[in-house]
Amino acid sequence: MPVDSDSAIAWHRAQLxxxxxxxxxxxxxxxxxxxxxxxxxxxxxxxxxxxxxxxxRQSQHIIAAYERQTRRPLATDRRSLASVSWSSWNAQAAHSRGSNSR
Known part of the structure:
Protein backbone atom coordinates (compact mmCIF):
# COMPACT_ATOMS: atom_id res chain seq x y z
CA MET A 1 0.00 0.00 0.00
CA PRO A 2 1.44 3.36 -0.92
CA VAL A 3 2.27 5.85 1.78
CA ASP A 4 0.03 8.91 1.57
CA SER A 5 1.00 12.41 2.59
CA ASP A 6 -2.72 13.27 2.68
CA SER A 7 -4.20 11.90 5.91
CA ALA A 8 -7.73 11.89 4.46
CA ILE A 9 -6.64 9.53 1.66
CA ALA A 10 -4.79 7.32 4.14
CA TRP A 11 -7.99 7.17 6.21
CA HIS A 12 -10.04 6.19 3.14
CA ARG A 13 -7.54 3.45 2.28
CA ALA A 14 -7.78 2.07 5.83
CA GLN A 15 -11.58 2.31 5.76
CA LEU A 16 -11.69 0.54 2.42
CA ARG A 57 -17.79 2.92 -3.65
CA GLN A 58 -17.44 6.34 -2.01
CA SER A 59 -13.96 5.59 -0.70
CA GLN A 60 -12.89 4.10 -4.04
CA HIS A 61 -14.14 7.22 -5.83
CA ILE A 62 -12.25 9.56 -3.49
CA ILE A 63 -9.04 7.53 -3.76
CA ALA A 64 -9.30 7.33 -7.56
CA ALA A 65 -9.80 11.09 -7.85
CA TYR A 66 -6.76 11.70 -5.64
CA GLU A 67 -4.62 9.31 -7.68
CA ARG A 68 -5.66 10.93 -10.97
CA GLN A 69 -4.51 14.30 -9.61
CA THR A 70 -1.22 13.21 -8.06
CA ARG A 71 0.25 10.37 -10.07
CA ARG A 72 2.41 10.99 -13.05
CA PRO A 73 1.77 8.86 -16.14
CA LEU A 74 3.41 5.46 -16.43
CA ALA A 75 3.24 5.34 -20.22
CA THR A 76 5.83 7.25 -22.20
CA ASP A 77 4.23 7.50 -25.61
CA ARG A 78 3.64 10.97 -27.00
CA ARG A 79 -0.16 10.83 -26.80
CA SER A 80 -0.18 9.79 -23.12
CA LEU A 81 2.34 12.43 -22.15
CA ALA A 82 0.56 15.18 -24.09
CA SER A 83 -2.72 14.57 -22.27
CA VAL A 84 -1.26 15.00 -18.77
CA SER A 85 -1.39 18.19 -16.75
CA TRP A 86 2.20 18.57 -15.66
CA SER A 87 1.54 21.63 -13.52
CA SER A 88 0.74 19.44 -10.50
CA TRP A 89 3.83 17.26 -10.88
CA ASN A 90 6.87 18.58 -9.07
CA ALA A 91 10.10 17.72 -10.88
CA GLN A 92 12.14 18.74 -7.84
CA ALA A 93 10.41 16.09 -5.70
CA ALA A 94 10.88 13.44 -8.38
CA HIS A 95 14.57 14.24 -8.57
CA SER A 96 15.02 13.96 -4.82
CA ARG A 97 13.10 10.64 -4.76
CA GLY A 98 15.41 9.29 -7.45
CA SER A 99 18.55 10.24 -5.54
CA ASN A 100 17.23 8.67 -2.31
CA SER A 101 16.84 5.27 -3.94
CA ARG A 102 20.53 4.95 -4.77
Whole structure:
Protein backbone atom coordinates (compact mmCIF):
# COMPACT_ATOMS: atom_id res chain seq x y z
CA MET A 1 0.00 0.00 0.00
CA PRO A 2 1.44 3.36 -0.92
CA VAL A 3 2.27 5.85 1.78
CA ASP A 4 0.03 8.91 1.57
CA SER A 5 1.00 12.41 2.59
CA ASP A 6 -2.72 13.27 2.68
CA SER A 7 -4.20 11.90 5.91
CA ALA A 8 -7.73 11.89 4.46
CA ILE A 9 -6.64 9.53 1.66
CA ALA A 10 -4.79 7.32 4.14
CA TRP A 11 -7.99 7.17 6.21
CA HIS A 12 -10.04 6.19 3.14
CA ARG A 13 -7.54 3.45 2.28
CA ALA A 14 -7.78 2.07 5.83
CA GLN A 15 -11.58 2.31 5.76
CA LEU A 16 -11.69 0.54 2.42
CA UNK A 17 -9.71 -2.37 3.88
CA UNK A 18 -11.96 -2.56 6.96
CA UNK A 19 -15.19 -2.28 4.97
CA UNK A 20 -14.15 -4.99 2.52
CA UNK A 21 -13.24 -7.30 5.41
CA UNK A 22 -16.59 -6.63 7.13
CA UNK A 23 -18.49 -7.24 3.90
CA UNK A 24 -16.59 -10.48 3.35
CA UNK A 25 -17.40 -11.63 6.90
CA UNK A 26 -21.12 -10.84 6.53
CA UNK A 27 -21.39 -12.62 3.19
CA UNK A 28 -19.38 -15.60 4.42
CA UNK A 29 -21.53 -15.94 7.55
CA UNK A 30 -24.69 -15.57 5.48
CA UNK A 31 -23.77 -18.50 3.25
CA UNK A 32 -22.12 -20.60 5.94
CA UNK A 33 -25.07 -20.45 8.31
CA UNK A 34 -27.62 -20.16 5.56
CA UNK A 35 -30.10 -17.44 4.83
CA UNK A 36 -32.50 -17.09 7.73
CA UNK A 37 -36.18 -17.56 7.12
CA UNK A 38 -36.92 -14.48 9.22
CA UNK A 39 -37.68 -11.66 6.80
CA UNK A 40 -36.60 -8.91 9.22
CA UNK A 41 -33.18 -10.46 9.76
CA UNK A 42 -32.67 -10.96 6.04
CA UNK A 43 -33.74 -7.38 5.40
CA UNK A 44 -31.27 -6.07 7.99
CA UNK A 45 -28.48 -8.10 6.42
CA UNK A 46 -29.34 -6.83 2.94
CA UNK A 47 -29.47 -3.27 4.23
CA UNK A 48 -26.08 -3.67 5.95
CA UNK A 49 -24.54 -5.10 2.77
CA UNK A 50 -25.98 -2.25 0.68
CA UNK A 51 -24.60 0.36 3.11
CA UNK A 52 -21.16 -1.25 3.13
CA UNK A 53 -21.08 -1.41 -0.67
CA UNK A 54 -22.06 2.28 -0.86
CA UNK A 55 -19.29 3.26 1.58
CA UNK A 56 -16.79 1.17 -0.40
CA ARG A 57 -17.79 2.92 -3.65
CA GLN A 58 -17.44 6.34 -2.01
CA SER A 59 -13.96 5.59 -0.70
CA GLN A 60 -12.89 4.10 -4.04
CA HIS A 61 -14.14 7.22 -5.83
CA ILE A 62 -12.25 9.56 -3.49
CA ILE A 63 -9.04 7.53 -3.76
CA ALA A 64 -9.30 7.33 -7.56
CA ALA A 65 -9.80 11.09 -7.85
CA TYR A 66 -6.76 11.70 -5.64
CA GLU A 67 -4.62 9.31 -7.68
CA ARG A 68 -5.66 10.93 -10.97
CA GLN A 69 -4.51 14.30 -9.61
CA THR A 70 -1.22 13.21 -8.06
CA ARG A 71 0.25 10.37 -10.07
CA ARG A 72 2.41 10.99 -13.05
CA PRO A 73 1.77 8.86 -16.14
CA LEU A 74 3.41 5.46 -16.43
CA ALA A 75 3.24 5.34 -20.22
CA THR A 76 5.83 7.25 -22.20
CA ASP A 77 4.23 7.50 -25.61
CA ARG A 78 3.64 10.97 -27.00
CA ARG A 79 -0.16 10.83 -26.80
CA SER A 80 -0.18 9.79 -23.12
CA LEU A 81 2.34 12.43 -22.15
CA ALA A 82 0.56 15.18 -24.09
CA SER A 83 -2.72 14.57 -22.27
CA VAL A 84 -1.26 15.00 -18.77
CA SER A 85 -1.39 18.19 -16.75
CA TRP A 86 2.20 18.57 -15.66
CA SER A 87 1.54 21.63 -13.52
CA SER A 88 0.74 19.44 -10.50
CA TRP A 89 3.83 17.26 -10.88
CA ASN A 90 6.87 18.58 -9.07
CA ALA A 91 10.10 17.72 -10.88
CA GLN A 92 12.14 18.74 -7.84
CA ALA A 93 10.41 16.09 -5.70
CA ALA A 94 10.88 13.44 -8.38
CA HIS A 95 14.57 14.24 -8.57
CA SER A 96 15.02 13.96 -4.82
CA ARG A 97 13.10 10.64 -4.76
CA GLY A 98 15.41 9.29 -7.45
CA SER A 99 18.55 10.24 -5.54
CA ASN A 100 17.23 8.67 -2.31
CA SER A 101 16.84 5.27 -3.94
CA ARG A 102 20.53 4.95 -4.77
Missing amino acids: KKLRETLKNIETARFTVGVSTQASRTGKTQKAIAELEQKI
